[in-house]
Amino acid sequence: MDELIKKISENNATVGVIGLGYVGLPLLLRFSEIGASVIGFDIDTTKIEKLNNGESYIETISSSRVIDSIKRGFECTCDFSRITEVDAIIICVPTPLNKYREPDLSFILGTMKTILPFLREGQIVSLESTTYPGTTEEELLPLIKSTGLKVGENIFLVYSPEREDPGNQDFKTHNISKIVGGLSPACLEVGKALYELAIDNVIPVSSSKTAEMTKLLENIYRAVNIGLVNEMKIVADKMGIDIHEVIRAASSKPFGFTPFYPGPGLGGHCIPIDPFYLTWKAREYDLSTRFIELAGEVNSNMPFWVLDKVIDTLNNHGRPVKDANILILGIAYKKNVDDMRESPSVKLMELLTAKGAKIKYSDPLIPFFPKIRKYSFDLNSLNLTPKNIANNDLILLVTDHDEFDYELIQKHAKIIIDTRGVYLENYENVIKA
Numbered sequence: 001m002d003e004l005i006k007k008i009s010e011n012n013a014t015v016g017v018i019g020l021g022y023v024g025l026p027l028l029l030r031f032s033e034i035g036a037s038v039i040g041f042d043i044d045t046t047k048i049e050k051l052n053n054g055e056s057y058i059e060t061i062s063s064s065r066v067i068d069s070i071k072r073g074f075e076c077t078c079d080f081s082r083i084t085e086v087d088a089i090i091i092c093v094p095t096p097l098n099k100y101r102e103p104d105l106s107f108i109l110g111t112m113k114t115i116l117p118f119l120r121e122g123q124i125v126s127l128e129s130t131t132y133p134g135t136t137e138e139e140l141l142p143l144i145k146s147t148g149l150k151v152g153e154n155i156f157l158v159y160s161p162e163r164e165d166p167g168n169q170d171f172k173t174h175n176i177s178k179i180v181g182g183l184s185p186a187c188l189e190v191g192k193a194l195y196e197l198a199i200d201n202v203i204p205v206s207s208s209k210t211a212e213m214t215k216l217l218e219n220i221y222r223a224v225n226i227g228l229v230n231e232m233k234i235v236a237d238k239m240g241i242d243i244h245e246v247i248r249a250a251s252s253k254p255f256g257f258t259p260f261y262p263g264p265g266l267g268g269h270c271i272p273i274d275p276f277y278l279t280w281k282a283r284e285y286d287l288s289t290r291f292i293e294l295a296g297e298v299n300s301n302m303p304f305w306v307l308d309k310v311i312d313t314l315n316n317h318g319r320p321v322k323d324a325n326i327l328i329l330g331i332a333y334k335k336n337v338d339d340m341r342e343s344p345s346v347k348l349m350e351l352l353t354a355k356g357a358k359i360k361y362s363d364p365l366i367p368f369f370p371k372i373r374k375y376s377f378d379l380n381s382l383n384l385t386p387k388n389i390a391n392n393d394l395i396l397l398v399t400d401h402d403e404f405d406y407e408l409i410q411k412h413a414k415i416i417i418d419t420r421g422v423y424l425e426n427y428e429n430v431i432k433a
Contacts, residue, residue, distance in 0.1 A: 001156070001186045004122050007087060008193045011035055015194075016086030018111055020047055020076065022269075022339060023128060023162040024092035025061060030173040030198045032069040039086055040076035051076045059338035059365050060166050083118035088126065088194050092162060094269065095129045101276050103132055105139060112143045119147055121154040124190045126180075128162040130215050130274050132281035135159075136208040141183060152184035158191035159208035161215030167337040177201040181211030219274040220292055225260040226271070227295030230302055233262035242432055244421030264398050264419040264433075265302040265344030267333025272299070272342045303347040306419055309433045310352065310396060313417060319393050322356035327382065327392040329409070330399020331363045335420075338365040345398040346375050353377075360392070364403040386412045397422060 007013045014037040017028040024040070032038045042048055050057055052075060054067040066074070083089060093107040108129055119125075125144065127136050136159040141151060149155040160180045165171055178199040182188030188204055195202045205211050229247070236243040243262055251259045266272040275296055279289045311321050333343040340346065349359050361369070362382045369377045382388055384405065389395065389412040397409075400420040410416060410423065416430045423430045 001153075001190060004087065004124065004156070004190055005193045008190070008197060011197060013037070013087035013194075014039065014085055015088045015090065016041060016083060017090045017092060018042070018115070019092035019094070019107075019129075020044075020051065021092065021094070022058060022166050023164050024090070025051075025056075025058060026164060026173045027090065027092065027128075027162075027198075028074075029061070029065055029069055032072055032074045033065075034198055035072070036197065038069075038074055039082060040074075041078070041080060041083070042076065043078060045078055048076045048078050058166075080114050081118055083115045084120055087122065088124050089115065089119075090126045090128060092128045095131050095273070095277070096269075097273050097276055102280050103277050105131065105135065108135070109139065109143075112140060116143060116147055119144065119149060119155065121149065124156040124158065124187075124194060126158045126160050126191060126194065128160055130161060130219070130270060130277070131212060132277040133209040133212040133216070134281065135212060136181075137183060152186045156187040156190040157183045157208075158187050159211045160191060160195060161211060161218075163215075163218075166339055167334065174198060175200050177203055179203050179205055179211050179214050181205045181208040183208055213278075216274055216278045219270045220278065220295075222260070223266065223271045223275050223299065224291065224295040225258070226262070226266065227298040229260045230262045231298050234305060237433065242421075244424075244432070261421070263302065263344065264306045265347060266299045267341065267343040267345075268339065269341045303344050303351060306344075306348060306396075306398075306417070306433060307351045307355075309417060309431070310394065311355070313415060313431050314394060317393075317415060321352070324357050324393040325391065326352055326357045326359055326394050326396055327389070328359065328361040329363075329395060329397045329404060330401055331361050331366055331369070332399050332401070335400045336365070336402055340366065340370065340372065343399070346372075348396065348398060349377060350375060362388075362404075363399070364401055384409065389413050 015031045016039045017024045018041040020040050020042040028038050028040045054070055056063045056066050091111055093111050096104045098104045144151055151157050158180055163176045178195045180191040182191050192202055192204055233243040247259050250257050275292045279292055282289050314321050314324055328345055331345040332339055353359055360382050362384050367381050369379045395413045395416045397418045400422050406422055413429055417433050418430055419433050
């Protein structure tokens with residue numbers, strides 16, 4: 001332990017990050033920028049080729065950062081046998097749900113089984129993927145033990161949940177506090193040393209389970225409060241009240257109120273998924289998480305509520321949804337990013353297409369609709385010219401990117417349904433939803 005901590009503290013350790021997406025790539029670049037030797041691992045050959053050529057595939061990460069890191073020795077590979085070269089292995093792979101809304105650990109377990117033959121003494125393994133309490137201890141620990149290595153003695157294992165917020169200009173990898181929980185006191189000490197190199201504030205907790213639960217609480221807190229405000233939006237809409245005006249007014253209270261904002265549904269890899277990890281695990285203890293499940297139900301139903309709003313609005317203007325030309329504004333899951341994971345926009349595109357609508361989209365950060373697991377639309381982003389706006393029966397504003405010219409859109413649109421509270425004033429052609 002002491003030898004590995006010394007190597008890390010003197011910045012002589014090589015750091016390997018597995019999974020070079022929205023979490024893994026920023027972390028790898030951060031370690032590179034502080035002078036650490038780094039190797040990135042991914043099964044996607046396209047990503048590896050782009051990174052080694054100095055290209056970024058994430059909107060919020062500039063190619064210049066990648067190029068600068070290459071000059072410092074940054075390299076990426078699909079060759080997992082090179083795990084033997086690294087002293088720290090940080091796993092940042094997806095943890096989705098299966099079709100039964102149960103945890104899918106296949107990416108974590110597949111990664112571990114791939115690297116097992118290449119683990120050696122004097123390494124630390126850190127899992128960052130969001131998961132249920134007990135995963136690190138119940139799933140990763142036995143796998144590492146099967147190699148004959150002794151966790152806490154000659155190899156070390158920790159859980160440290162990712163806390164990335166793509167598009168947030170105030171918080172980057174280095175200034176977001178890092179939670180670390182170890183499988184033993186020795187594991188924790190090595191984990192602290194690793195992350196203290198790159199992160200301004202590292203917070204140790206008593207166990208990997210505590211760290212895993214911390215991540216779930218953070219996202220469940222958001223999911224439940226968003227579920228509450230989404231339900232409030234539905235009630236306020238029936239009463240003819242603008243929920244966004246209500247939230248602005250309530251936010252003037254200097255204590256006891258934190259604003260959360262409604263929308264057309266939840267997106268991203270965390271909030272729509274993570275609560276169900278705890279719901280699933282709680283069943284093992286004969287517990288039901290009714291509060292969490294109710295919030296999930298409310299949030300999951302929001303795209304259907306928006307669909308009804310679209311149908312009613314078109315009907316009120318003498319237009320059926322079948323064959324209606326509908327332009328979706330924004331298909332990323334949140335503003336100012338190019339991340340489409342679990343985006344409510346895509347669910348709405350599916351629902352509207354099933355009703356016979358003719359769908360187009362405009363998103364300045366996503367020029368063409370990519371191939372994703374659940375959906376396939378042969379579409380490219382539409383340029384927002386006055387003619388292209390006016391040619392649609394309805395504009396559905398789902399993701400409120402700053403790049404959109406909202407004045408131009410309002411001026412030329414026949415009808416706008418605003419699901420994000422962008423339009424503060426009352427316009428005849430804007431329906432707040």
